[in-house]
Amino acid sequence: MNEASLREKLIACFRVVFPRLAESSLPGASVATVVAWDSVAAITLLHVIEEEFQIEIDMEKLAELDSFEKWAAFLSAETQQ
Amino acid sequence: MKLADALQILNEAGISGSEAAYPVLLSCGFSPLHLETFLAAHLQRGLAGRRVKVSTGLYGDLAGTLEQELPGEAQGAAVVVEWPDLDARLGYRSLGGWGPRQETEIVAQVQSALDRLGRAIEAKSRRVPVAVAMPTLPLAPAFHTRDDEAGEAELAIRSGLAQFAARVGALPGVVVASSQRLLELSPPERRFDLRSELLTGHPYSLSHADAVGGALARLLLPAAPKKGLITDLDDTLWRGLVGEIGAEAVAWDLDHHAQLHGLYQQLLAGLAGQGVLLGIASKNDPENVEKVFQRRDVHLSSDQIFPMEVHWKPKSESVSRILATWNVGADSVVFIDDNPMELAEVKAAWPEITCLLFPKNDATATLGLFRTLRNLFGKRQLEEEDGLRLASIRASAELPGESVGEEQQDLFLSRAEAVLSAHFDPPSGDGRVRELVNKTNQFNLNGRRYSEAEWQQSGAREGGFVLLVSYEDKFGPLGKIAVLAGEREDRALRIHTWVMSCRAFSRRIEYGCMDLLFSHFSVDELRFDFAATPKNGPLRACCARFLGAEPEKPFVLRRDVFRERCPSLYFQVDATV
Numbered sequence: 125m126n127e128a129s130l131r132e133k134l135i136a137c138f139r140v141v142f143p144r145l146a147e148s149s150l151p152g153a154s155v156a157t158v159v160a161w162d163s164v165a166a167i168t169l170l171h172v173i174e175e176e177f178q179i180e181i182d183m184e185k186l187a188e189l190d191s192f193e194k195w196a197a198f199l200s201a202e203t204q205q
Numbered sequence: 206m207k208l209a210d211a212l213q214i215l216n217e218a219g220i221s222g223s224e225a226a227y228p229v230l231l232s233c234g235f236s237p238l239h240l241e242t243f244l245a246a247h248l249q250r251g252l253a254g255r256r257v258k259v260s261t262g263l264y265g266d267l268a269g270t271l272e273q274e275l276p277g278e279a280q281g282a283a284v285v286v287e288w289p290d291l292d293a294r295l296g297y298r299s300l301g302g303w304g305p306r307q308e309t310e311i312v313a314q315v316q317s318a319l320d321r322l323g324r325a326i327e328a329k330s331r332r333v334p335v336a337v338a339m340p341t342l343p344l345a346p347a348f349h350t351r352d353d354e355a356g357e358a359e360l361a362i363r364s365g366l367a368q369f370a371a372r373v374g375a376l377p378g379v380v381v382a383s384s385q386r387l388l389e390l391s392p393p394e395r396r397f398d399l400r401s402e403l404l405t406g407h408p409y410s411l412s413h414a415d416a417v418g419g420a421l422a423r424l425l426l427p428a429a430p431k432k433g434l435i436t437d438l439d440d441t442l443w444r445g446l447v448g449e450i451g452a453e454a455v456a457w458d459l460d461h462h463a464q465l466h467g468l469y470q471q472l473l474a475g476l477a478g479q480g481v482l483l484g485i486a487s488k489n490d491p492e493n494v495e496k497v498f499q500r501r502d503v504h505l506s507s508d509q510i511f512p513m514e515v516h517w518k519p520k521s522e523s524v525s526r527i528l529a530t531w532n533v534g535a536d537s538v539v540f541i542d543d544n545p546m547e548l549a550e551v552k553a554a555w556p557e558i559t560c561l562l563f564p565k566n567d568a569t570a571t572l573g574l575f576r577t578l579r580n581l582f583g584k585r586q587l588e589e590e591d592g593l594r595l596a597s598i599r600a601s602a603e604l605p606g607e608s609v610g611e612e613q614q615d616l617f618l619s620r621a622e623a624v625l626s627a628h629f630d631p632p633s634g635d636g637r638v639r640e641l642v643n644k645t646n647q648f649n650l651n652g653r654r655y656s657e658a659e660w661q662q663s664g665a666r667e668g669g670f671v672l673l674v675s676y677e678d679k680f681g682p683l684g685k686i687a688v689l690a691g692e693r694e695d696r697a698l699r700i701h702t703w704v705m706s707c708r709a710f711s712r713r714i715e716y717g718c719m720d721l722l723f724s725h726f727s728v729d730e731l732r733f734d735f736a737a738t739p740k741n742g743p744l745r746a747c748c749a750r751f752l753g754a755e756p757e758k759p760f761v762l763r764r765d766v767f768r769e770r771c772p773s774l775y776f777q778v779d780a781t782v
Contacts, residue, residue, distance in 0.1 A: 140209045143216040167238065167405055172209045175411065183404045 125203050134196055137176050141169045154191030161190075169195075177203065206415050208239060211246035218249050218256050227255040227656075228278055229425065230333075233285035234267035236406035243418030244283055251426040264406060265289075268318065271325035275332055280656045282329050283421040284337045286322065287408065288344060291315040291362075295345050297402055303347040308358040311347065315362050319369040330378030333658045336424035338382040338417050339370050342397045342408060377634050378657070380424045380585060382417075391416035429644060431559065431581045432533045433482035434473065435524055437542035438489060438515075441563040442470060442505070443497065448489055452496035457504070465571045469563070470504035472575050477509035480591025481582050482531050482598065485513040486523035486540070486551075511599050520547050521554035528555075531598060532707040534646065534740070539581055541574075586636045590684035590706075597708045600680040611772060618713060618775045623678040625717045625776040627725070628685075631673040633661055637685045638673055645704035648715065648747075652738035653702065663701065668693035672721065674705075676714055683709055687718055697730045697761075698722055703744070715747045716771050717778070723764050725780060731762045 125133075131151075138150050142160055145153060155161045166186055173195070174181055179202055189195050231237055231244055241259050248257045260279075262270025267290040275282070289296030292314040294307060301307070329335050350356030355363070374381040391413045402408035409417065439446045444463035445455040457467035477483050483505075487494065494515045498507040507513070512530050514523030520542070528535060536557035542548050543563040552560045561577065564570035631638060643654045655663065664671055674687035686709040690702040700722075705715055722731060735756050737745065745755040751762050751770050 137209065140212045140216065143212075143219070164238065167407075168208070168212070168242070171239065171411055172212070175207050175209060183400060 127200065130199055130203060131196055133176055134173070134192070134199060137169065137172045138192060141165055141172055151192055154193075156190075166190075173199070179203075206243065206246060206419070208242065208411055208415075211242050211415070214246040214249050215242070215257075225255045226258050226278070227252050227280050228258045228260065228276060230270075230275060230279055230282040231259050231261050231285070232267060232270045232282060233261070233287070234265050234290040235287060235402075235408055236264060237261045238405060238407035239411055239414040240285065240407070240409055240418055243415045244421055245418075247419045247422030248426060251422065251428075265293075268321045268325050271322070271329055275329065277662075278658075279333050280658050281333050281425040282335045283425060284322075284326060284329075284335060285417060285421070286338065287340050287342055290322070291318040291340075295347060297345065297399060297408075298406065303345070305349045308348055312358050312361045312365075316365050319365055323369055323373055326373050326379060327376055330373075330376050332661075333378070334425060334656075335373075335376075335379045336382065336421045337370070337373060337379060338387075338421060339366060339384060341384070341387055341391070341413070341417060343393060377636075382420045382424060387416060387420060390420070427585070429537075430584045431481075431539050432537040433484060433527070433531050433539070434476060434578070434582070435484045435486050435527055435538060435540045436473065437520075437544070437547065437563070438485060438487040438494060438497075440543040440565050441541060442466060442473075442485075444565070447493045447497055452493055452500065455497060458502070465565065465568060467504060468575065469571070472578060474505045474509060476578070476582050477505070477595070478592075479582070479584070479587055480594045482533070482595060483510045484527040484531070485510055485515060486520045486527065486542075487513075487515045488517050488520070489515050491515045509595070511595055519550060521551050524551050524555055524558070532601075532647075532710070539578070588637045588640065588685075590637060590686075593682055593684045594708065596681050597683045601708060601711065614711075614713075615773055615775075619773075621678040621680070621712070621775065623676065623712065623776045625714065625721070625778050626675040626677075627721050627778065627780040628673040628675070629725070629781070630664075630671050633664070635673065635685075638671065638688050641685070641688045641704050641706060642690075642702055645706060646738070646740040647707050647743045648703075648705040648710070649738065649741045649744060650700065650703035651734055651736035652741060653736075655702075663690065666692050670698075670726075672718070672725075674714065674718055674721070676709060676712065678712070687714060689718055689722065691734075693726065693728070694732065696728055697732050698726055698728050699732045699734065701734045703733070705744075707743070710743065713772055713774055715744075717774055717776050719762070719767055720771065720774060721778065721780070723767060729764050731767075733760055733762065735759050 135147065135150050138153060139147065142158060145158060170181055170183065170186060177199060189198055227248065229248060231241055233240065241261060245257045245259045267286065271284065292311045293299040294301040294303065294311055326335055326337065344359060348356050348358045370381050373379045395410055396413040397408060398410045436442055443455040443457050443466050444461065447455050456463035457470055458464060473483055497503065512527055514526055524540060528538065535555045539559045539561060540551050541561050541563050543565050545562060548560040548562060551558060559581065561574060564574065639655065639657065639660055663669065669692040670690065672689040673685055675685045676683040687705040688702060689700055691698055691700040719731065735758065737757060749755045751766055752760060
């Protein structure tokens with residue numbers, strides 16, 4: 125999967141979990157900037173991403189994956205393996 | 206359904222801005238997380254124009270959540286029982302001990318938890334419909350026996366659970382999810398997610414949360430059952446072409462390798478017994494068909510079928526006549542034939558009909574058809590009226606319709622020995638009232654449907670009344686066929702609900718209902734909360750008699766106008782309060 129389609133897919137995941145977030149602000153989204161990004165949203169996001177990317181993600185990593193960009197970097201590494 | 210799809214459904218419902226809410230309680234002892242999302246999404250799919258709001262209780266306190274007061278507007282409760290709700294030691298988040306020393310105590314604790322849960326569910330079911338899912342996850346390895354053996358403790362626990370399920374399932378407002386169906390939807394090995402249970406307190410895999418949420422949603426919002434089934438005969442109700450091999454040679458038993466047809470007959474007889482209308486559309490000579498139904502070994506009697514359209518004309522024409530006789534919409538009917546061309550011909554003429562192939566040479570597919578039919582026609586509660594439906598349709602077919610003129614109708618009705626029974630404020634548990642209100646289309650004041658909780662709330666208004674009308678004449682009983690509900694406003698009655706079964710047409714029962722209200726309440730006018738719907742033409746036609754034209758909005762009928770324009774009524778009225 126190339127970088128562009130990975131980001132497109134990730135944006136779709138973020139949009140479904142954070143429907144009130146404008147698409148333009150998604151790339152800058154993080155736990156610090158999105159009020160709705162609580163623990164339930166974080167787990168929901170993880171499971172939506174697992175479903176959409178068809179991968180299993182170690183839940184212990186959830187604390188580190190606290191922004192859109194970190195998710196993008198993580199998935200990029202995962203899908204290249 | 207994928208999690209993303211469920212979230213999308215809920216997001217779209219949020220964007221649509223619908224104000225009307227459908228609040229539901231999800232009661233489970235674990236973190237509801239994705240189960241809440243899937244339950245809400247499945248409910249939302251079945252509720253156009255209303256927004257589902259799921260509230261949840263406290264973690265680890267299933268019974269306590271159920272014992273709390275529901276918000277006034279709650280429409281239902283979904284109860285999901287899992288092992289730790291019965292004893293925390295049966296879960297993975299406590300370390301209370303596994304092994305022989307705990308077994309007896311666990312069994313006793315489970316029984317005590319079930320008793321408390323049963324009381325809480327019973328109390329809740331008096332307010333709102335309750336759907337219950339019994340434990341769906343594998344039991345923890347807490348007992349001393351091997352997996353292959355159901356040990357004493359496990360057997361005692363499962364026996365207690367089965368008795369509990371039977372007890373709460375027998376309560377009028379409670380439905381229990383079928384564990385057999387859940388097994389099909391969600392294989393046991395894919396249900397439990399220990400990783401999620403330990404990290405988040407949510408024990409279900411996504412697919413299992415979807416299966417349980419969907420099952421509970423279907424129990425809380427069941428689809429309206431179909432009303433009638435039209436079947437083909439040759440190679441469907443029996444094996445063989447009766448016109449070619451004769452009435453004695455068609456078969457439906459094991460000896461002739463035709464058992465699937467016998468089972469089909471047996472299923473149809475069962476459906477007829479629960480009030481499903483059965484009709485026949487067959488290209489055959491009527492004499493041959495009659496001979497088959499005279500055989501002693503047939504499992505479906507010709508008395509259970511009406512009408513029989515047996516001739517050589519197109520089946521779509523037969524279906525048209527059957528629909529007219531039954532007076533039901535095509536969307537309430539299933540048509541079954543072994544010939545795909547006949548199915549296509551009927552579907553082209555009646556797109557709303559559910560057309561199903563009888564797969565005569567495929568046992569697995571035939572079993573699938575049987576289960577589909579059970580699902581299409583299944584209903585939880587059978588009413589007395591279900592057993593009267595066919596007889597009253599036969600009787601109605603003999604009645605002179607409106608077209609014969611009022612004079613001839615007068616003559617017929619004056620000799621009908623009709624008794625109209627009025628039951629004011631019938632018991633709230635009478636399922637027939639809500640069935641009539643929520644299923645009637647043609648004679649319906651405004652098409653409004655009510656959930657059980659909404660109906661109870663509307664009846665509880667000050668000055669409120671519900672009138673349930675039954676009818677019987679010398680041709681037989683029609684049973685409970687009309688409901689009117691509303692409230693008193695000084696010297697008037699406001700009517701917010703008026704429905705009448707189409708089986709009751711052509712007997713002037715609608716006028717009898719109005720007469721009953723004027724005389725019982727001694728009011729000067731009836732104020733009808735009317736709204737036109739695509740299907741309520743018969744009610745509009747009835748009202749036009751008094752208004753001079755069909756109503757287009759809520760209207761008032763004065764007593765003097767009613768008396769002046771009401772046709773002659775010949776009922777003996779029997780009123781009970």
